[in-house]
Amino acid sequence: MKSHKGTSPFSLSPLAVASALAVALSAGHAVAGGFEKATLWDAEYSALAGAAASSVDDSSAIFFNPAGLAFAESNDVALHLSPTWTQTSAPAGGVETYIEGEKNFVPSGGLTGLFKLNDKLTMGYGVYAAGGAGAKYKDVTVGDTFSFGPISASSITGDYSTDIKVVEAGLGLAYRINNNWSVGGTYRLTYATADINLLATQNVGAGNVGASVGYNDMSGYNTFGVRLGAMYRSDDNRWGWGINYRSGVDIEADGDYNYRDGTGATVKGDATAETSLPMQISSGVDFQVAPDWTVFGEVTYSQYSNNEQIKFTTDDANLELKVPAINSNWEDQYNYRIAAEYTGVDNWVLRAGYIYTTAVVPEEYAAPTFSTPAAANTFTLGAGTSIMNGQVDLDFAAVYDTVKNDDVEGGGQLTSTTQSYAGKYEASSYSFHASATYRF
Numbered sequence: 001m002k003s004h005k006g007t008s009p010f011s012l013s014p015l016a017v018a019s020a021l022a023v024a025l026s027a028g029h030a031v032a033g034g035f036e037k038a039t040l041w042d043a044e045y046s047a048l049a050g051a052a053a054s055s056v057d058d059s060s061a062i063f064f065n066p067a068g069l070a071f072a073e074s075n076d077v078a079l080h081l082s083p084t085w086t087q088t089s090a091p092a093g094g095v096e097t098y099i100e101g102e103k104n105f106v107p108s109g110g111l112t113g114l115f116k117l118n119d120k121l122t123m124g125y126g127v128y129a130a131g132g133a134g135a136k137y138k139d140v141t142v143g144d145t146f147s148f149g150p151i152s153a154s155s156i157t158g159d160y161s162t163d164i165k166v167v168e169a170g171l172g173l174a175y176r177i178n179n180n181w182s183v184g185g186t187y188r189l190t191y192a193t194a195d196i197n198l199l200a201t202q203n204v205g206a207g208n209v210g211a212s213v214g215y216n217d218m219s220g221y222n223t224f225g226v227r228l229g230a231m232y233r234s235d236d237n238r239w240g241w242g243i244n245y246r247s248g249v250d251i252e253a254d255g256d257y258n259y260r261d262g263t264g265a266t267v268k269g270d271a272t273a274e275t276s277l278p279m280q281i282s283s284g285v286d287f288q289v290a291p292d293w294t295v296f297g298e299v300t301y302s303q304y305s306n307n308e309q310i311k312f313t314t315d316d317a318n319l320e321l322k323v324p325a326i327n328s329n330w331e332d333q334y335n336y337r338i339a340a341e342y343t344g345v346d347n348w349v350l351r352a353g354y355i356y357t358t359a360v361v362p363e364e365y366a367a368p369t370f371s372t373p374a375a376a377n378t379f380t381l382g383a384g385t386s387i388m389n390g391q392v393d394l395d396f397a398a399v400y401d402t403v404k405n406d407d408v409e410g411g412g413q414l415t416s417t418t419q420s421y422a423g424k425y426e427a428s429s430y431s432f433h434a435s436a437t438y439r440f
Helices: 014-025 043-047 068-073
Strands: 076-090 103-116 119-144 147-150 150-153 158-174 181-203 208-233 238-248 251-261 264-276 282-289 291-302 309-313 325-327 333-345 348-357 377-387 391-407 422-440
Touching: 043 076, 043 377, 043 391, 043 422, 068 119, 068 158, 068 181, 068 208, 068 238, 076 119, 076 264, 119 181, 119 208, 150 208, 158 251, 181 251, 181 264, 208 264, 238 348
Parallel strands: none
Antiparallel strands: 076 103, 076 422, 103 119, 119 158, 147 150, 158 181, 181 208, 208 238, 208 251, 238 282, 251 264, 264 309, 282 291, 291 333, 309 325, 333 348, 348 377, 377 391, 391 422
């Protein structure tokens, strides 16, 4: 347990390892925003609504604000487990439909550590979930069964789904300028996997021909990204301020392309998907308002307006991709975070928080397998304690995310053949977080 109460004066290839880590550490469905949940894997800061930039002073700073590494009082290594359950519902079957999506389980988490090189320099390291998107509608049927002249078609049944996982490995260094100020940076290697399965219909005059397009087993790296941070703590440690910058990273993922339609046509080949995890800036403050009470506030800005589409290409000159892009036209996202912490219970810290997340997806480009086009609400609750004479901290949190829009207009051109469907869109997720930190 760590409170924020102030004090007065066999052989595996690298690709196989990365793919296994992507499954083990992946983040849950981004309920309202882009590729990221409002909270991720650290139990302490999930309970505090992710408001960590001003106060994080353990190995989780590798992610939340690398400058916080310099304020650590000891070396540590930490394991974070964040099992998450998500569900998305939308008009996945077309106009005037509403389908409840499958309940998905995501085993999110992370592993972090830090080592104090001297009184001024601290090194941090970690592997952790950095983002993702996931939704699945099972056995959705599209298209008509008909015969007209040379055309004979049957309906198509398949899964309509998105499964994107983003994992980072980070290596950080922080410098303690003086008692009040520190700066730090994290080098990031980003790895992503994706499986995207689309269903659509195309009118050919005599009827609607159903089609299934899959981009499967996609994976790729970005080998250079950074986080940069600064932190200030007051002389009495009763209040602080922090800022954390994350550079945007472009990711190209290679994999398989699969197409089939109601006429019996099938096409297979190789393809590459291109997207990005955008630039992000977080800035926050914390203040001890009473001997046992500390409050936190933070704003996070993510530049998702740069994500205009997920683009698909192929090096095969003889292969025509039926869906060369998914048009997203996303908007910038803001997370407004508030939280409180109470230390008045012997050897326990109690925490709670709330996050308001602005919509990233415009109604015109609503998609059943991506974020719901509405603002989201996140509620957090947690506690922490210490064992082994304070050498091990145990933190726990529960998080609920919800977002709903009953009257989405739709109408935008999602792909070359499909428009966004009007109707009801909603999503929710439950996650439980547990972190164990060993200090030495």
